[in-house]
Amino acid sequence: MTLDTTPKGSMNSTPLVEVQNLKQYFKVRKGMFSSVDLKAVDDVSFSIKEGETLGLVGESGCGKTTVGRTMLHLLKPTGGTIKFRGEEITEKNIYDYRKSMQMVFQDPYSSLNPRMTVSDIVGEPLDIHKLYKTRKERDARVQELMELVGLNSEHATRYAHEFSGGQRQRIGIARALAVRPEFIICDESVSALDVSIQAQILNMFKDLQEQLNLAYLFIAHDILVVNYMSDRVAVMYLGKIIEMAETNDIVQNATHPYTQSLLSAVPIPDPETARKSKRIILEGDVPSPMNLPAGCSFCTRCPVMTEKCVNELPPLVDRGNGHFVACWNQ
Numbered sequence: 001m002t003l004d005t006t007p008k009g010s011m012n013s014t015p016l017v018e019v020q021n022l023k024q025y026f027k028v029r030k031g032m033f034s035s036v037d038l039k040a041v042d043d044v045s046f047s048i049k050e051g052e053t054l055g056l057v058g059e060s061g062c063g064k065t066t067v068g069r070t071m072l073h074l075l076k077p078t079g080g081t082i083k084f085r086g087e088e089i090t091e092k093n094i095y096d097y098r099k100s101m102q103m104v105f106q107d108p109y110s111s112l113n114p115r116m117t118v119s120d121i122v123g124e125p126l127d128i129h130k131l132y133k134t135r136k137e138r139d140a141r142v143q144e145l146m147e148l149v150g151l152n153s154e155h156a157t158r159y160a161h162e163f164s165g166g167q168r169q170r171i172g173i174a175r176a177l178a179v180r181p182e183f184i185i186c187d188e189s190v191s192a193l194d195v196s197i198q199a200q201i202l203n204m205f206k207d208l209q210e211q212l213n214l215a216y217l218f219i220a221h222d223i224l225v226v227n228y229m230s231d232r233v234a235v236m237y238l239g240k241i242i243e244m245a246e247t248n249d250i251v252q253n254a255t256h257p258y259t260q261s262l263l264s265a266v267p268i269p270d271p272e273t274a275r276k277s278k279r280i281i282l283e284g285d286v287p288s289p290m291n292l293p294a295g296c297s298f299c300t301r302c303p304v305m306t307e308k309c310v311n312e313l314p315p316l317v318d319r320g321n322g323h324f325v326a327c328w329n330q
Helices: 064-071 118-128 135-148 165-177 195-212 223-229 247-253 257-264 271-276 307-311
Strands: 017-030 034-048 053-057 079-084 101-104 183-187 215-220 232-237 240-246
Touching: 017 064, 034 053, 034 064, 034 079, 034 215, 034 240, 053 064, 053 223, 064 101, 064 183, 064 215, 101 165, 118 135, 118 165, 135 165, 165 195, 195 215, 195 223, 215 223, 223 232, 223 247, 232 247, 232 257, 240 247, 240 257, 247 257
Parallel strands: 053 215, 053 232, 101 183, 183 215
Antiparallel strands: 017 034, 017 079, 232 240
């Protein structure tokens, strides 16, 4: 089934990026002669328009990063389709689209080559795609990119180990911007940084989006960060999107019990309001992704679970105003 997840009210009816029924299964050995599918991503659909940020949030291991890596063919999709500007790229040579789609990785320490200078790291995409005619033009572009992310010319000849985590992430962002992409996947791009540095990087992402009209898929487990960055939020649980809506709608009208639980865990700075708020504690065990229930994967922890939830998989349905929910009881 094809799910229409195009943002309502979009000026352009064709999304910049569209994912339909995306699947990513991994074979896991079970015994000597048999194996079982681990369904890391199972039937995920969403779309992102130009200049928009879709936040993808959920617990560690729910499949968020796998979605991003599969979209860029760092992992070959098991099933489903990926479209860029209406053109299906699932089976095409992704090299042709690398200039339009880039990624900023989670760990700023392991995502940079320790043997390369900053100038070489940021300039490598320019070399690969042959985006300059002379060395002078290349150096000028590298300098421009470094200034764009808050680094100066003195940093060009230094190595990654000489920088702090926040500075390393700025280098990674400059590298992603080198080919002038239209869409960037930010995979937990601030989770390894101190809180004060997180704020600087998040604000920079917003400034760059405004300057360059970038679209983001912003992946994070911190729902506060996602809410700050995103126009819309998609909530994942065990490989599936279980709720998706505009950010304000998610915050004020969360419908799925899992989303309600995530939001109830957000710290409230006002003591009076915090005392009146109710923390939703989930009980039960998370099922194995290699042996999921026949019905809703959240049924083992859900406070409103019914027999139908155990036996039938709820579809992701638009409940109005682009608010999608996969729950039989909402």
